[in-house]
Amino acid sequence: MEKKLDKQVAIITGASSGIGEGCAREFAKEGAIVIVNYPKASSKEKAEVIVNEIKASNGDAIGYQCDVSKEDEVIKMFADVSARFGTVDILVNNAGLQSDAKFTDMTLEQWNFVIGINLTGQFLCAREAIKEFLRRGDNGKSKSIGKIICMSSVHQKIPWAGHANYAASKGGIMMLMQTIAQEFASEKIRINSIAPGAIQTPINKDAWDTNADMQNLLKLIPEKRIGQPEDVAKAAVWLASDDADYVNGTTLFVDGGMTLYPGFAGNG
Ligand code: NAD
Numbered sequence: 001m002e003k004k005l006d007k008q009v010a011i012i013t014g015a016s017s018g019i020g021e022g023c024a025r026e027f028a029k030e031g032a033i034v035i036v037n038y039p040k041a042s043s044k045e046k047a048e049v050i051v052n053e054i055k056a057s058n059g060d061a062i063g064y065q066c067d068v069s070k071e072d073e074v075i076k077m078f079a080d081v082s083a084r085f086g087t088v089d090i091l092v093n094n095a096g097l098q099s100d101a102k103f104t105d106m107t108l109e110q111w112n113f114v115i116g117i118n119l120t121g122q123f124l125c126a127r128e129a130i131k132e133f134l135r136r137g138d139n140g141k142s143k144s145i146g147k148i149i150c151m152s153s154v155h156q157k158i159p160w161a162g163h164a165n166y167a168a169s170k171g172g173i174m175m176l177m178q179t180i181a182q183e184f185a186s187e188k189i190r191i192n193s194i195a196p197g198a199i200q201t202p203i204n205k206d207a208w209d210t211n212a213d214m215q216n217l218l219k220l221i222p223e224k225r226i227g228q229p230e231d232v233a234k235a236a237v238w239l240a241s242d243d244a245d246y247v248n249g250t251t252l253f254v255d256g257g258m259t260l261y262p263g264f265a266g267n268g
Helices: 018-029 041-056 071-085 108-136 164-187 202-207 211-218 229-240
Strands: 009-012 033-038 060-065 090-093 146-151 189-196 251-254
Touching: 009 018, 009 071, 018 033, 018 041, 018 060, 018 090, 018 229, 033 041, 033 071, 041 060, 060 071, 071 108, 090 108, 090 229, 108 146, 108 164, 108 189, 146 164, 146 229, 164 189, 189 229, 202 211, 229 251
Parallel strands: 009 033, 009 090, 033 060, 090 146, 146 189, 189 251
Antiparallel strands: none
């Protein structure tokens, strides 16, 4: 069967767990050469497990340590990957985290930490990716010369008390994504976002790890189930593939209906 991302080189940031891990596995199934990025030596082992499992299923992957908030490390990652595999065709700008606090207690350090990884990290990786797409031009692998998928969140739209840094980073991603999509659409580069709702990963363990927490969470989800990394990963494969060739600058909500104002379902 034809693979949708055959031989395309995909850097997936924050891919040693959760949604990034799910994307790494789905992209490899579709024939992509996957760069499983992780931030610190402590995540290396987890990344290697994913790489080895992909290889055992006849896929191709490597692990790569890089903190996406550090400009020199991001530049080096794109240079190293391009030197080893010839280029980069796809970026999944996925790395992200939370550092929550009541707004009046939030320190500048907490603010800068989250913005630095969630928003500046996406800026740095997208910039290096687009430079590489433009340098290389059409290589016949895809209708576009390059694709970027930015991992946003329903919180680019839903305000989130106690998470001002996180919500601001995701709102920022929306405008960053739309602006660069507008800037590079004529160069045949496609840039889109995915806005996940509640997906069962380590980032939000507090929201689902007891039955009571899970029941509370499900009140916010019309489909009455928590999402899985594969739900997002399959959407990311589609956005990266030529099946989505006319999709540019959009945000695909993968949220089981969370943004449908579930509180109004019973007539408000
Ligand atoms: P996760 O904690 O499993 O994954 C986040 C990954 O980012 C981790 O692997 C972590 O090591 C990596 N990371 C953190 N700092 C990094 C850095 N400086 N450089 C490189 N990598 C770094 O959680 P997840 O849910 O899989 O989150 C992935 C993305 O999805 C995040 O951007 C998150 O905001 C977004 N998201 C998640 C949910 C959800 O419900 N899980 C909902 C909306 C959006």
